[in-house]
Structures are given as C-alpha cells and as structure tokens.
Amino acid sequence: MSLEGSRHLLELLDIQCPIIQAPMVGTSTPALAAAVSNAGGLGSLGIGATNAEGARKMIAEFRALSPRSLNVNVFCHQPAKLDAKIESAWIDRLRPEFARFGATPPSQLTEIYRSFVEDDDMLATLIQERPKVVSFHLGVPAPERVRALRAAGITLLASATNPEEAQAVADAGIHAVVAQGYEAGGHRGVFDPDSPDSRLGTFALTRLLVRQLDIPVIAAGGIMDGAGIAAVLRLGAAAAQLGTAFVGSLESAADEGYRAALTSGAAHRTVMTAGISGRPARCLANRFTALVAGVSAREIPAYPVAYDAGKALNAAAKAKGEHGYGAQWAGQGAPLARALPAAKLVSTLIEEMQVAL
Numbered sequence: 001m002s003l004e005g006s007r008h009l010l011e012l013l014d015i016q017c018p019i020i021q022a023p024m025v026g027t028s029t030p031a032l033a034a035a036v037s038n039a040g041g042l043g044s045l046g047i048g049a050t051n052a053e054g055a056r057k058m059i060a061e062f063r064a065l066s067p068r069s070l071n072v073n074v075f076c077h078q079p080a081k082l083d084a085k086i087e088s089a090w091i092d093r094l095r096p097e098f099a100r101f102g103a104t105p106p107s108q109l110t111e112i113y114r115s116f117v118e119d120d121d122m123l124a125t126l127i128q129e130r131p132k133v134v135s136f137h138l139g140v141p142a143p144e145r146v147r148a149l150r151a152a153g154i155t156l157l158a159s160a161t162n163p164e165e166a167q168a169v170a171d172a173g174i175h176a177v178v179a180q181g182y183e184a185g186g187h188r189g190v191f192d193p194d195s196p197d198s199r200l201g202t203f204a205l206t207r208l209l210v211r212q213l214d215i216p217v218i219a220a221g222g223i224m225d226g227a228g229i230a231a232v233l234r235l236g237a238a239a240a241q242l243g244t245a246f247v248g249s250l251e252s253a254a255d256e257g258y259r260a261a262l263t264s265g266a267a268h269r270t271v272m273t274a275g276i277s278g279r280p281a282r283c284l285a286n287r288f289t290a291l292v293a294g295v296s297a298r299e300i301p302a303y304p305v306a307y308d309a310g311k312a313l314n315a316a317a318k319a320k321g322e323h324g325y326g327a328q329w330a331g332q333g334a335p336l337a338r339a340l341p342a343a344k345l346v347s348t349l350i351e352e353m354q355v356a357l
C-alpha cells in the first residue's frame, strides 16, 4: 500500500492519522474510544461480550463524548458446541483452585455470549445506530449480513492471521483487512481454531497481504510507539492497530492488578493460551496461565464456555485480593506500554511517527 493507499483508508474511515485503537472487550471503554477519535485516530469499542442493548448504551456513551468516527467490533466465531463431559471435568480440575479462595466453581458452564453470526438483534442495532465502522474478529459473517451493513453505509474491517483468511475477508466484500501477527495481545483472530496455526508474525504477514490483496492492510501486533507505526507504513500497511499500547492508558478499564503487572517485570513474559477462554489468546504470564500450561486443547471447553469458569475463578481470587487469575491480555511489546491519557498517547505516537518517517 502506497501513501495514496493510506490516504484512501483514512478517507474511508474518516480519520486524520493512521492510528486505530484496537477494540478490546472488557478493556476498551467509550471514554477511551472517544479520546482516540477526538485526537484524530479511530476509537473502537469491543462489544463481543455484550448484547444489543449493551452495545446501544456504549455507542450512546461514545456519542455523548465525540462526534467523530467510531469502530464497533463483534466476534464472528462458530457458536460453541457444548460437551457436558469436558465441561464437568474442567470444573473438577479448577475446583481446588476455587477452594484456595473459599469459593466453589459454577455447577455448570454456559455459552456466556452469542456470536454475531447468529445475533439478529445485534445486526438490527448496528444498522440502526450506523457507526462509521464495524469490524469482525474470529471470522467473517454470512454474505447477507455483510451486504446489509454495507447497504447502511458502514465501512467494514476484519482480522486475518494468514493469507487464506485474508483472501476470504477480501472476497466477502469487506473494505480493509487487519493483519494480526502472532505477537498481538488478546484473542488470536483465527477463523477455525481446530486448524493448524501458521503463527505468522506481523512483519511477514503484513508484507504477504500487501502483495496479495487490492484492499488496504492494517497491521496489528507488537506495535507500541511511533517507530513501530512508521515501520508498518513502510512495509506497505495503510494504518496500524494498537491494543496493548492503549491498555495502560488512563481511560482503559484495566484494573489495578492488570496495570501493576503491565508495568512490572511480568510484562516481559506473555504466553499464548486457550485455557482462560477456550480460544488461543496472548496474556501476561500469571497464576492462571501457569495453572493451564500444558493442558491439551481437547480437555478445554469450547470458547466462550471455558471463559465462564475463568471469569468466576478470577472473581473469587480478586475478592481475596489476588489479581493473578485475570485475563491480562497483552502483546509481546507489553513492557513498552505507557500510562498516559489516551489523547496524549495519540499525539505522542504521531510525533514519534513523524520523526521516524
């Protein structure tokens, strides 16, 4: 992608600088997204763990703070297949850990949130609310959903972790692809968690997709400062999407334990684990990642059913002042995160990028 390509994407998204704050379920907030959009980037809301009503509320909170572009992100995973045997064995495995905090695990696990691929209320809400941008993670929805969102004038983005997924994104009529490298924090956007993972890094994936596709490529994974943004623009990306860099910002919803871990030596070790939610995701190494290390994928309940247990265990531990069981999603660049107000972070990123370019 040339400078021209970057300008084309900025026009599509109606933003002033090639910086996208990643949607982050549980961590991004309307205040964070508004601060980023008001500073000229693209603020994003992760609504993958909420329903249509919750999404509407978050969009309204954003709009009370900013008239600018907003990206609303949904999860497009295949709905979970429940398996009572795997789920009860998982509960039994975690029972002693709950006991350490004087708690009992849930008696059964449920699919705690719905995939966008089957959520008609969410589709109707997005069409009615018409955010400037809607983005997809963990897959792409059926053609009629893409058509309906496009017909409402919404610009669409989707994550891909390899060339095949990226081709499916382009073929689906999505406007731009987010090239998510293996370095990235949070859930890996792989479409089919049962297929082998190519584990491509941001550098190689960005180059592969820029050469392969006619649509703009947005690079994501391990980008923490203006030098990183400039580097991916030089690789041909039209913009950069940063998640972990914004976790430390003052407007994020990261709790005290998460922030403390991010600014400690712990930030130097991240691990990819499916044991917290049921799908591979990159997290700061903590008590939870140690507990599930080495567990085979077959023993872990489906996403997001495993997350039901993970969230309950974290709540039990937190109630006793132990923060080491949180889903502290972070990418490999975590030690470079800065605790700044988001507007200041964006202006610093722009300055650093200009120096580097």
Ligand SMILES: Cc1cc2nc3c(=O)[nH]c(=O)nc-3n(C[C@H](O)[C@H](O)[C@H](O)COP(=O)(O)O)c2cc1C
Binding pocket: 022, 023, 024, 025, 027, 046, 047, 048, 073, 136, 137, 159, 180, 183, 184, 185, 186, 187, 220, 221, 222, 223, 241, 242, 243, 244, 245, 247, 328, 329, 330, 331, 332, 333
């Ligand atoms: C705390 C956290 C939560 C995330 N949640 C989402 C999400 O809800 N939807 C999504 O598309 N990506 C999510 N991601 C992944 C980001 O979109 C992006 O790929 C990643 O943050 C880029 O890598 P970086 O964290 O090294 O910047 C999340 C990442 C983090 C760190």
